[in-house]
Amino acid sequence: AIEAVRTAPRPRIVRGDLVDELPALASEAPGDATLVVFHTAVLTYLPLARREEFAALVRELPGHWISNEHHTVLPWLDAPAPDDEHLLTLALDERAVAFTAPHGQSLHWFAPPAAPAA
Ligand SMILES: C[S@@+](CC[C@H](N)C(=O)[O-])C[C@H]1O[C@@H](n2cnc3c(N)ncnc32)[C@H](O)[C@@H]1O
Numbered sequence: 001a002i003e004a005v006r007t008a009p010r011p012r013i014v015r016g017d018l019v020d021e022l023p024a025l026a027s028e029a030p031g032d033a034t035l036v037v038f039h040t041a042v043l044t045y046l047p048l049a050r051r052e053e054f055a056a057l058v059r060e061l062p063g064h065w066i067s068n069e070h071h072t073v074l075p076w077l078d079a080p081a082p083d084d085e086h087l088l089t090l091a092l093d094e095r096a097v098a099f100t101a102p103h104g105q106s107l108h109w110f111a112p113p114a115a116p117a118a
Helices: 002-007 018-027 048-060
Strands: 036-040 064-069 088-092 095-100 107-109
Touching: 018 036, 018 048
Parallel strands: 036 064
Antiparallel strands: 064 088, 088 095, 095 107
16 A cells, blocks of 8 residues: 555645535646546545535536545435444445445445446
C-alpha cells in the first residue's frame, strides 16, 4: 500500500465542512471528466437534516455518487440490514450494491456489479 501511494499523485486535501465545500469543489471538475463523489464512514457524523442536504446537493451534480456508510445513515436507501451491525452498505447512485467491512477488510456484492450508465 505504501508503494502504491508513493507513485500516486498527491491528493488535494481541503479543510472544511463537506456540505459547504462540495458545490465549489465539484464545479472545479474538468468538463470532460466523470465526477465521482465518494465517502466512507463520514456522513454518520452529520445530523439527518444535514445528510439530506448533502444528498440533495449530490443528486444535482453530474457523474456518480458512491457512498459507503452504515445502513442507518442513509435511511431512504432500499437496502437490507446486514447480519453484522458493524458492516457498511456500499451504494452506487443510491442503489445498495454490497456490504463492506469498515476498513476495507471485506466486500460482499449483492449481485455481480453492473457497469454504471454513462
Ligand atoms: C471515521 S473517519 C473516516 C475517514 C475515512 N473516510 C476512512 O474511512 O478512513 C470520519 C471522518 O469524517 C470527517 N468529518 C466528519 N464530519 C465532517 C464534516 N461535516 N465535513 C467534513 N468532514 C467531516 C472527520 O474529520 C473524519 O476524518
